[in-house]
Amino acid sequence: MSKRKLLLILTTLIIALVLAVYFLRESLPTNVFLWTSSLLTSLKSHMGNSSSAAAVLGVLQTAYEQSQRIAYAIQPQDNQTLISTPLTPASAPAPMLPPTPITSSRNRSEQYVMMIPDQEDVLSSAVEKPQFACDETNSPNYMIYCQGELLHAVMMLNIFKDSKTFVDKPLKRDPEIVAAEFKDQFPGTITSNDREAVREFVNANFNEEGHELEECELVDWQKEPEQLLSIEDPDLRQFALQVNLIWKKLCRTIKKEVVEHPRRHSLIYVPNEFVVPGGRFREFYYWDTYWVIKGLLASGMHQTCKKMILNFHYLVDTIGFIPNGGRVYYLRRSQPPMFIPMIYEYHMATEDDEFLLSMLNSMEKEFSFWKNQRMINVTKNGKSYAVFRYRADTNVPREDYQTAERVDRQKKRKLWRDIASAAESGWDFSSRWFANRKTMDTIETSDIAPVDLNAIMYWNMKILAHLHGALGNVERRDELNRERSRFVDTFEAVFFDDREGAWFDLNIRTGERDDDAYPSLAVPLFTECYSSLNNHMMVDVLETLQRKGLLQFPGGVPTSLMKGTNQQWDYPNGWAPINHMIIEGLRKSNHPIKSVSV
Structure with a gap:
C-alpha cells in the first residue's frame, strides 16, 4: 500500500x-x-x-x-x-499490550492494567473542566502531589495502606526532575507487576513523611497553670492537668529546608510553631485550631496562641483564605470559618488591642472569602435568600477512584467536588451529605445549605462587629450589625421548621428541609443565631434533641443516629466540637432549664 x-x-x-x-x-x-x-x-x-x-x-x-x-x-x-x-517516537516503537480488565477492588490479588492519561480522567469540553486540588497557578510541585502519572500510579497500585503517606513525603530532588524520570522509567502502560518497581522509585526519590517537621519547645508552657488549679472538682482538675502535659508532645515547627526548597515539599510554610492534632495528622488544620487555642488559653499559653493566629494571618495574606490544612493538596478547600472566633477568644483573654488592630484586615479578607466564594441564592416560599454552603474548588479524585466507579460518567465531576466539599465541612464523612443517607456515591454536599455553617457565619458577623466596636470603628460596627440583623431573618425563614421546633439543613436541589436527627441543629444556640425576643427557643431545641433520640446516651451526643454507614461522622461516634457547642449553647441560654440540661 x-x-x-x-x-x-x-x-x-x-x-x-x-x-x-x-x-x-x-x-x-x-x-x-x-x-x-x-x-x-x-x-x-x-x-x-x-x-x-x-x-x-x-x-x-x-x-x-x-x-x-x-x-x-x-x-x-x-x-x-x-x-x-x-x-x-518511531525510533522506539511501543509494544502493543492486549487490553486487560481493571478489577474494581484494589485489594484483590489478580493482575490489572491501568492507563495513565496526561491528565487523569480527562473529559470533553461538554463536561465541567477538571479542577485539581493544586495546579501550576498555586503550587509549583502540583505534578507530584495533586496530579500526574506518579501520583496516579502510587494510588492505583495501592503502594501504601494510608493514602496520606505518599503525598506527605518530601522530595529529595526538584519535582520536575522526579516527574520526568518517572516518565522515562515507566513510559507505557503500568501494571500490577510494576508495584515493587514503583515502590522502589518512591523510596529512592522521597524522604520519610514528617521529615520536614521537628518537635519544638513551648516557651510559655507551665506544669500547673493557675486556671487549671482553680478547678474545684478533683477528677476534672486532674484530667485538665493531664491534657496540659500533652501540649509539649504536639508542638511542631517547620525545618529550614522547607524555606530553602519549598517545591520539594507538600507542606505549606508558616513562620511560627504550632500545635498539631497528632497521629497521621502531622500538620496544622483550620477548625481544629479553634479548640486548640481554647485549650492553650486555659493553660495560660497566650504567646503560643498568638503565634498560631499569626500563622493563619500569614496564610490569609499570602493565599487569600485559610485552607483545610497545611498541605498543598488542601489549597482548593477550606474548613468551617473559625479564624475570627480564634482572635475573639485571644482578645477576650489578653485585651491586646494592638494585636487586634493588626488582625483586622485579615479578618475582613477571610470574611469576604466566604461571602464571595461560598454564598448562593435560594428560594423559599417565593422569596430569595442568600445563604452559605460548602463548595470546594476541586472536582477530581482525592485519594482514590473507587467511589465514582458506581456513578454515571457525566456526574463524576460533581461527585468528586461534593466529596471534597464534605471534607471542607469538617464532617468527613457523614450520611448527612448523602441523598440516600447510606452510601457515598449519592453525596450531594454542595446542594445543601447547612444550619451550622450559616450559624457560624452569623457568629462571624457578630464577633467582627464587636471587635470593630472595641477599636472605635463605629461605622463598620454598625454596618455589620445591620447585616447580621438581616441575616437572622434569613436564617429563620430558610432553616427553622415550626412543626419540629428547630433548625434543619436546606436541600437546595429539592427546596425542602432535611429533618433527620443531626446535632448540628443545636449549633445556632452556641452562636446565638436567633431573635432575642424568642426566649422559648432553647426549650424547643432541647425538646427536639430529646424527641429525636440524640440525648439518650450517657457518653455524650452522637454525630447522627444513622447506623451501618461506617462513616466517621455517624453513629456511634460523637465528636468533641459538636458536644462542646451543644453544652455551651445550653449554658448561654437564660432559661432556668439550662442547668439541668447541661
Whole structure:
C-alpha cells in the first residue's frame, strides 16, 4: 500500500474517531484504537524525514491521543478495558499490550492494567473542566502531589495502606526532575507487576513523611497553670492537668529546608510553631485550631496562641483564605470559618488591642472569602435568600477512584467536588451529605445549605462587629450589625421548621428541609443565631434533641443516629466540637432549664 493511501486511510479513521467520541459520546471497541495506533506507529517509521509529512503526522497524533483520552474517560467503570499504550517516537516503537480488565477492588490479588492519561480522567469540553486540588497557578510541585502519572500510579497500585503517606513525603530532588524520570522509567502502560518497581522509585526519590517537621519547645508552657488549679472538682482538675502535659508532645515547627526548597515539599510554610492534632495528622488544620487555642488559653499559653493566629494571618495574606490544612493538596478547600472566633477568644483573654488592630484586615479578607466564594441564592416560599454552603474548588479524585466507579460518567465531576466539599465541612464523612443517607456515591454536599455553617457565619458577623466596636470603628460596627440583623431573618425563614421546633439543613436541589436527627441543629444556640425576643427557643431545641433520640446516651451526643454507614461522622461516634457547642449553647441560654440540661 502506498504511503499516500495509508495516510488517507489513517486521516479518515482518526477523523471518525474524534467525531465519535466528541459527538456520539460512545466508547469505541478497543481493537479500533489498537489498529489505529499500529498504523500510526508504522507510518511514522516509514515516512522518512519529510517535514510536511511530519507536520501532518503530528496533527494526527494529537487528535488520536485526545480521542483516546476521551474514550477512556467515558468507558463504563464496572467492566473497563484499556485501549492502548501511549505512542512513542518511531525510533522506539511501543509494544502493543492486549487490553486487560481493571478489577474494581484494589485489594484483590489478580493482575490489572491501568492507563495513565496526561491528565487523569480527562473529559470533553461538554463536561465541567477538571479542577485539581493544586495546579501550576498555586503550587509549583502540583505534578507530584495533586496530579500526574506518579501520583496516579502510587494510588492505583495501592503502594501504601494510608493514602496520606505518599503525598506527605518530601522530595529529595526538584519535582520536575522526579516527574520526568518517572516518565522515562515507566513510559507505557503500568501494571500490577510494576508495584515493587514503583515502590522502589518512591523510596529512592522521597524522604520519610514528617521529615520536614521537628518537635519544638513551648516557651510559655507551665506544669500547673493557675486556671487549671482553680478547678474545684478533683477528677476534672486532674484530667485538665493531664491534657496540659500533652501540649509539649504536639508542638511542631517547620525545618529550614522547607524555606530553602519549598517545591520539594507538600507542606505549606508558616513562620511560627504550632500545635498539631497528632497521629497521621502531622500538620496544622483550620477548625481544629479553634479548640486548640481554647485549650492553650486555659493553660495560660497566650504567646503560643498568638503565634498560631499569626500563622493563619500569614496564610490569609499570602493565599487569600485559610485552607483545610497545611498541605498543598488542601489549597482548593477550606474548613468551617473559625479564624475570627480564634482572635475573639485571644482578645477576650489578653485585651491586646494592638494585636487586634493588626488582625483586622485579615479578618475582613477571610470574611469576604466566604461571602464571595461560598454564598448562593435560594428560594423559599417565593422569596430569595442568600445563604452559605460548602463548595470546594476541586472536582477530581482525592485519594482514590473507587467511589465514582458506581456513578454515571457525566456526574463524576460533581461527585468528586461534593466529596471534597464534605471534607471542607469538617464532617468527613457523614450520611448527612448523602441523598440516600447510606452510601457515598449519592453525596450531594454542595446542594445543601447547612444550619451550622450559616450559624457560624452569623457568629462571624457578630464577633467582627464587636471587635470593630472595641477599636472605635463605629461605622463598620454598625454596618455589620445591620447585616447580621438581616441575616437572622434569613436564617429563620430558610432553616427553622415550626412543626419540629428547630433548625434543619436546606436541600437546595429539592427546596425542602432535611429533618433527620443531626446535632448540628443545636449549633445556632452556641452562636446565638436567633431573635432575642424568642426566649422559648432553647426549650424547643432541647425538646427536639430529646424527641429525636440524640440525648439518650450517657457518653455524650452522637454525630447522627444513622447506623451501618461506617462513616466517621455517624453513629456511634460523637465528636468533641459538636458536644462542646451543644453544652455551651445550653449554658448561654437564660432559661432556668439550662442547668439541668447541661
